Structures are given as structure tokens and as C-alpha cells.
Amino acid sequence: MGLLSDPNRRRALTNLLTRLNTPLCVVCYLAGVAWFMGLAFEPFTLRTYMSENAMGSTMVEEKFGSGERALATGREFAAHKKKADGMPVEWLVKAMQSKGLEVFTQSFSRTLPFPDENKERYMVRGTNVYGILRAPRGPRTEALVLSAPCSPGNSNNQAVGLLLGLAQYFRGQIYWAKDIIFLVNEHDLIGMQAWLEGYHHTNTTGMSWTPLHGRAGSIQSALSLELSSDVITSLDLVLEGLNGQLPNLDLANLFYAFCQKIGVLCTIQGKLQRNDWDSTSGYNNAVQTMLLMVLKQASGRSWGDHGLFLRYHIEAATIRGVNSFRQYKTDATTVGKLLEGMYRKLNNLLERLHQSYFFYLLPSLSRFVSIGYYMPAFGLLALILLLRVSANTGGSLGLVGRWRLSADLHKSKCKAADFLNAQRIQLTQAFWANGI
DSSP: OHHHHOHHHHHHHHHHHHHTHHHHHHHHHHHHHHHHHHTTSGGGSEEOOOOOGGGSOOOSOOOOOOHHHHHHHHHHHHHHHHHHTSOOHHHHHHHHHHTTOEEEEEEEEEEEEEEOTTSSEEEEEEEEEEEEEOOTTSOSOEEEEEEEEEOSTTTTHHHHHHHHHHHHHHHTOSOOOSEEEEEEEETTHHHHHHHHHHHHTOOSSOOEEOOOSOOOSEEEEEEEEEOSSSSBSEEEEEOOOGGGOOOOHHHHHHHHHHHHHHTOOEEETTEEOOSOTTSHHHHHHHHHHHHHHHHHHHHOSOSSTHHHHGGGTOEEEEEEEEOOSOSOOBOHHHHHHHHHHHHHHHHTOSSOSOSSOSSEEOSSSSEEEEHHHHHHHHHHHHHHHHHHHHHHTTOHHHHHHHHHHHHHHHHHHHHHHHHHHHHHHHHHHHHHHTTO
């Protein structure tokens, strides 16, 4: 405190910071970048682990075996979508009802904030279709969501078919303690936002939508499914939501655990898991994966329909099937078993996911970097801004001194005003006493 209270020492420190401002900024920048790049080394990362005891074991056998039937349903959905030139609402309602679900629809419209080619405001209209599987062994106060967007063209038809296949299979099981909502949303993020606003009775975007006539319990977790073809080579996990939000790390750990159990190639940021962390190629792969995650978070946009769930404190992720040129192939039955296992574990939860991390970076699905490790790098980079501000204002301590001087001047002015008011009152009383 003596350094700050002594004017001479404060002035000397201010001059020192001003004179060495540029070298200090360079040192902070290099140290911050070096710290961040060092996070990809194995000693600075932690091995992922399951924090929720209810999801710790994956010993239950998955029995879903209707993958081919689900793909046939997807082809039928594609034919009706092409015929209707959009979401085949009537066919989808009948298909969900035939699976034993309580089916409801929601219409919505949204005026986009930019003009179309004709310089007119463009109106988007669509319909969401969802079915609810009521829990036979629970109070029906909690729910899980499995969604598949109805994308234009021939994309994601397989995901809708698999969603309907899982709905039929789940309907025959008796161990569900939570309601399960099967949602097919139109126009991707717009339709998902309309459904979430209707479900939670909020309207933060000014979108027009019809109220939901069917509701389940409080949504605990959600998965969005996207498949590009009948046969895939790997499953990519997408976590980044709006404004860089991330789901609880246990959701990513659950996905990775079942991929390891069933034998499915899994990726994050489109990159496969590597075991040669000590090699140069392994380090480069980890750095690229981590940088891609940081850039996606910095963009602020949602990289999947799951990102809108995170705004409502619902842990969600997007599972995206990728068909590349790899020789390893995975069919719809295997993907269905993976989803069955994940939902059975989420069904066991007694409370929301909260025990694991919400702020993390993933150089791979088997290792993570916690907030305590990467925040020093961010702090060093943020310190550069403070140093530059102090240089432009003649030193941060000098600026504090000027603030104190301004406060002292303000107090002096207040005291002077009080003195003048007292003198005015005394003069007035003297005039009245003398009869003036």
C-alpha cells in the first residue's frame, strides 16, 4: 500500500510501465500463446471420466435391431416429402400414431430480418410434428428429447426413419422413468426455436407460433440426430451452442463410452481419436482440434439444433453421421443401439447433469482441458489490453490518481457550497432581526 500512497513511488512505477509497455505486451502475448499451445501436451490434459454415478456403467446389453426397417421408413418419408414439397405433416402424424405415441403439431411463421431477392421481407412458414412416449414407471415430471430436423432435399431422411424406428422400439420397453419426446422440426433452427418457445411459454424472438397442445415433464437432456446416408463411417459429436455455450462434459463422456463399447468410430471437430500423443502428428492433431473448438465458440453461432436447448439449461448435443472414404462402415442398427444405450443411461438420472465441467476444451474425446488450465492464457492476453490502456492514459496509476483528485475537488466544491448557504442564512436572519 505504501507504493500506491507515496506519490513519488507511484509516479516512478507509472513511468516504468509506460516506458516498458511495448516489451511487456510482447512478453504477455508470447507467454499467452505458448501457454495455450502447451495445453495440447498430454501432461497438461486430464483423462475424461464419468462424474454421474447413475451413468457410470455401460454393461446393459442394447437390443435394437430394426435398422433396415428404419431405413425403409426413411425412404418412405423422403418420397412423401418430395411429393408434398416440404414436411409431410399428415403422413408423419399417422406414422407416429401407429407407433403408439401421443402426436401433436405446431405451426409457426417467422419474418426474416433481411430482404429477399425481390427486396421484400421473406416469410418462413413451417410445422413441427412431435410425439410423446409417456413413462410407464415414473411420475412423468421429467422428459428426454430426440429430434431430427426435416432438411430440404434428400438430406437427413435416414435420421427421421431411425427416429421413428427407435420410437417403435422404445414403446415396447417398460423401464422408462421419463417421458421421451420424438420431434421432427422443419426449417432447422427456426423450427426448433419455435418449438422450445412454445414448450416453455416464452417468446424472446418475436416469432409467431401456435401453442403446444401436448407437453411432457421438464426436459433434462436432448440429442439431435443428423445422418447423411444409409451407411456411415463415423459419428461426429457437435457440442458448441449459442455464444460459446457447452453442455455438461458428462454428456460427451457418455457418447464416447458407448462408441467405445459398440465399436463405432467417433470424432470431434471431424478428427479421429489418436493414441500417439508423444508424436508430432498426434500433437498437431490435438492442437488443431482444440483450435477449431475455440474458433467455433468464438463465432457465437449454434452449430446444431442442440445449441438452442442450452439457452434453457437443457444439456444437449448433436450426433452427426459422416460418410467418408474410410473402409470401416456402420449401419443404422449400430447407431440405433448407441442411441438406445445413451437414453437408457439418461433415463437413470435422478437430477440434472451438474457434477462435471461446463467450461472445458477438448483436444480429443478421451482428454479434456479444464477452465483452471486455460484461463491463465486468457488472462495473459487480456492483460495486454490493460497495459495498452495504461499507456494511452499516461499510466493506470496516474489515472487512478486523477480520479482521486477529481473526487477531492468535488468534495471541496460541496464544502464551499455548504459554507455559502450557511452565510446566506445568517445574513437573512440578521436582516430580519434589524427590521431591514
